[in-house]
Amino acid sequence: MTGRVYPRNGATGGASVEFRHVSKQFESQRNGATVAAVNDLSFTVQPGEICVLVGPSGCGKTTSLKMVNRLVEPTSGTILIDGEDIRKIDPVTLRRQIGYVIQQVGLFPHRTVAENVATVPELLGWPRERIRKRVDELIALVGLDPASYRNRYPAQLSGGERQRIGVARAMAVEPPLMLMDEPFGAVDPLVRERLQDEFLDLQHRLGITVLFVTHDIDEAIKLGTKVAVFERGGRLAQFSPPAELLMQPANDYVARFVGADRALKRLAVMQVRELGLDRTRTLPEDAPTFTPETNVRDVLAAILPSPYQAGVVRTAEGQPLGVVTLAAIGDVLRAQASGAPPRRTE
């Protein structure tokens, strides 16, 4: 990673991150006792993945993240980025190549939005004109109008706007890796959902690798390509794709953490094209319509109040593929409960 030349243009993909038996003990300030914040953590995040670290408060998520940019040094074990031991990389150089977004954003209050976003490019000595262009690009990238935002101060922004600028600042040099610590925790649920969607879109376009911390299992399932579930004492309880977490929780702790409404959550990680569609039935014009990619929970929400208790799945071009029914969704839930594969009706 030290050999990279920044900025990298376009979707060049992200870095890989590997934790190898990483542990961190803190000395308690109160009584000098040792606190195991992170305990023998091993997992690998592939380039371009979003790995979400999730678990209750105090289970070592933030500590794990901070070890990646060397704000905290492990007591033992090794962290590798693109196969390189990060102990061999100067911390300041390392941090300039890793985006870091935290909940309170940490925007500099006496610097404008543009100056905040320009922080790292300035440190890297980019020419003025290039910085100016890049700043406007980034403000637009996170969904704000550069002309009306670039000269504002952080106090003149809403919570959601501040989070967006925090993301823009972290993206300034197109880092191959972003660390995000509960970045959307302080905004209201509606704004949070929009920020999550925008973030997914952005990440998808840029292909960067993200380590994302949250205590919210729903956020983890929505955003993660991999989810690392932590339990108290900084131990990794499970590391798997979200669907697997829902289908096959590794133990009772994970099952409880994932929640009693696991069945409904599973629907949110399935696309309607995975269901058996009725290809013979037709529905009136006003029936709900979906694309093959619509998640099954959204399908359920739309067809429950519909008089047809069913909806039409169409390609992006409008070609009908078949009808999805409540019964088909029920089949999937029952099959998952019994461990059998869902019945296909085609």
Ligand SMILES: Nc1ncnc2c1ncn2[C@@H]1O[C@H](COP(=O)(O)OP(=O)(O)O)[C@@H](O)[C@H]1O
């Ligand atoms: N600098 C520190 N000094 C002492 N203990 C710490 C320090 N940072 C974190 N801890 C302890 O390590 C544990 C994990 O903390 P943290 O990683 O912040 O958890 P999380 O982000 O999952 O809430 C907690 O018990 C916390 O009190």
Ligand SMILES: [Mg+2]
């Ligand atoms: Mg934390």
